[in-house]
Amino acid sequence: KAGVTQTPRYLIKTRGQQVTLSCSPISGHRSVSWYQQTPGQGLQFLFEYFSETQRNKGNFPGRFSGRQFSNSRSEMNVSTLELGDSALYLCASSLGPGQGSYEQYFGPGTRLTVT
């Protein structure tokens, strides 16, 4: 099975712009979670989508949003970028709630740099 894929791998944006990141989960996985990783804050949960519905949300401002499509692929969007949004954004897929397995499988991440 192919693993979790994320595009693009690297991105450079300017303050005030917006950005969209994409994630394709492992085939058969219906849940997609997004995390932000920074040296200062470590790994922080952004949100989780299951069956096209946001199931969980972390403590991030409304500038961070996401969605999931019927094929389980997910996108996250960050509007009005700030310098502090520079981070590695990781996507993880799992079977989903009620499937008896909680482990998540991570993609390689998208490195976002805001200048």
Next chain:
Amino acid sequence: AQSVTQLDSHVSVSEGTPVLLRCNYSSSYSPSLFWYVQHPNKGLQLLLKYTSAATLVKGINGFEAEFKKSETSFHLTKPSAHMSDAAEYFCVVYSNTGKLIFGQGTTLQVKP
């Protein structure tokens, strides 16, 4: 609320010597616990998981971890370190709200 604490931010060992990365957890119920590894500029790879079946869990690349309820610990060990083990390791608990909660990470350095 669930949480994990990794007791060492940095561990240095010599190649061929044992590895011990320490993790304590806090949970009001029997937790699901994981160890992930992250090599530089890579995503996270699942090393092993504990889901209440057996307290000694074997993972990939010779790693194992023991769940000790009395000590609320889930330490990661490997009998003999290899240069390729140098990476950052995360202890993770699955929360009852359906998200993973990560420790702050332990950087493992392996010296030749």
